[in-house]
Amino acid sequence: MAEGGDVDWELSKENIQPLRRGRDISALRQALSQREEGPTSAINQQKQMFESELRTYDGDDPLSVWDRYIKWTEQTFPQGGKEGNLATLLERAVTRFTDEKMYHNDPRYVELWIKFAENCPEPLDTYRYMQAQGIGVRQASFYIAWSEEYENQGSYQKADHVYQEAFNNLAEPHDRLLQFHRALQARVSRQVFLKLENESSDEEPKQPERVSLADLKHRGKKKAIAPVNRTGTAIKNITRGLQSSGAPVLSNAANRQLVVFDENKAEAAGPSEATLESWLAPPPSKAKENEQKPGKWCDMKMPQKTKFGHSVMAPPPPKPTFQPFVEETDQPPTMTPCKINPAVNSVLSARKPSKEETPLKRLQEHHQQHKEAEAGKLQERSMYCKELLLSGATEFCFEELRAEHSFKKLAQGSQEEGGEGCHASAAAAAAAAAI
């Protein structure tokens, strides 16, 4: 905390989302010091520049713009969140190039897919989709990410199987693959070993205990939501940092995070657990099945049971005088658009909860539509450059697109005249004023 610059960073550490490759400290400092500025801030100008470059780029490597834009977004919006639009960007980028075979095994593209998958509620589906489409099948990083996801979910066999697949497909670089595969095996074997050790002195805590410093699995679309119940399955089963087999084992017996399935043990545990607990109270009557004495079946009327188990014949219970408490979560929350004050505005109705839509589904739908369009099966055709207007994180209108073109021409013109070439969209006003 020697310099002024460090203070910012020290004070807002908790707001910084971890990145696989780490963060550039200078970018971080800049990002943190530049919060709270208007639409003219440097960040917005830079963003606008990327947005326009996405649309006006005419070289032969359009992916490079996306790649730079997304990396910049990650570095510039360390808090994640809506303003960065990272999820949208990833989705658009990934969608944009699904049909471009030349990118399918480009490390940058595969990297985008992996980031996209990590943003999905079901990363495994995405990885399977990638495999089916042949995206990243020759890239080691794809298999490593896939395998790690399996490992996160506790399926070690599948995690290992992914590496077999990788070796079969001759994914590159081979060294890295080998290294990660060995690390996986080391982790698994260590866990098996620990498990065996624990069994000898098994003091299984009967109540699930919270584990200190454990990663929690996130719920829902946004990573931010941690589960209320922070024990058992809610914990990510991984100790990620420990990859070398020689590293000291941090987890102790009570706090261990990896559970390796052992079929021998499971078999033994199954029946014994049942006998352990005796009934503390007789089971409630609704659980009883064959209350009635056996008798003649025909001519018998079956009393209709309500879902509460009371028969209808019985006199209905008097209405309770109290309002039964209903968990808020019992009903699906009605989605409402942000910040609408009903006193001011009654025009907007609450937004209806949309049907469950994952990014992957959207992507598949898009792919499907594209195919149909190519096959000429489409009923409607938009008579404008829809792709251009909608790429990137924000939409453009025709006039903006045309403005970018005219700024570009202007910049080129001034460059040819020997003047300083000012960049197209960075400062629209400045560019025009320079004429």
Added chain:
Amino acid sequence: MTGCNEYKLNQGPEDGISAVKFSPSTAHFLLVSSWDCTVRLFDVGGNSMRLKYQHAAPVLDCAFYDPTHSWSGGLDAKLKTHDLNTDQDTIVGTHDAPIRCVEYCPEVNVMVTGSWDRSVRLWDPRTPCNAGTFTQPDKVYTLSVAGDRLIVGTAGRRVLVWDLRNMGYVQQRRESSLKYQTRCIRAFPNKQGYVLSSIEGRVAVEYLDPSQEVQKKKYAFKCHRLKEEGIENVYPVNAISFHSIHNTFATGGSDGFVNIWDPFNKKRLCQFHRYPTSIASLAFSNDGTMLAIASSYMFEKGDISHPEDAIFIRQVTDAETKPKST
């Protein structure tokens, strides 16, 4: 192609046409802003250009303040006012990004500009000076004045209704009832509602009164679509203009057609012949006898060769613009 009730204006702009606006007092004068960095004033009756003035960059919109003053703004982000009698320029102020819309509100006597810098600014036309900046949720694509209310359409399909007499808060926040990008919003002359057009061949008629009965009346319909070989080609609807007396309106699409609609009986009154290229802007004259039609390619399909930009003046009849009484 042009009949006796229609003619093409001479000395038109050399690049795309962004807006056409009739003078508030007479059907004699037409203001035209263009991508060739000029604003021109046409003598419609005499079919000649009266004057033109320059901006530093393409001009995206223009408006009359009174019959002798025009206001305009564009990619240079500077708002200009021009005295049409003395041919003198004044720069009134600037936005932080290109100015997309310029309108005048006679009820409150204020000029309104909307920009891609996500703000609407008000300007006092007498001084002239800035009278306030109001942040919008996204880039402003279109705006319209209904009495003392301002309807703003932004990117992200948002619609905001402001009270120009009290800009302290947004009166209504709405989401466009259409699924795709908003292209144009124009208010009914009777100030009860507005018409919104989208980039995918659809137009919505909406009402400002938030009460349930009135809101029930809102509707949307498809238009500016052409069927070719079993495929429906869907065109953007770029321009709307209201007939000030009959409250009927004309829409212009990238298909090159102009339709006139009766919003009360939900009927199309007529369709004109197909113009050479996209309809970029439309304007009824104040007395409702003329319609200015800007046929100008808008780069919907990128920078490709296209028919020449042109402005047509069409004399319209009551049969074409008056709701059929049933």
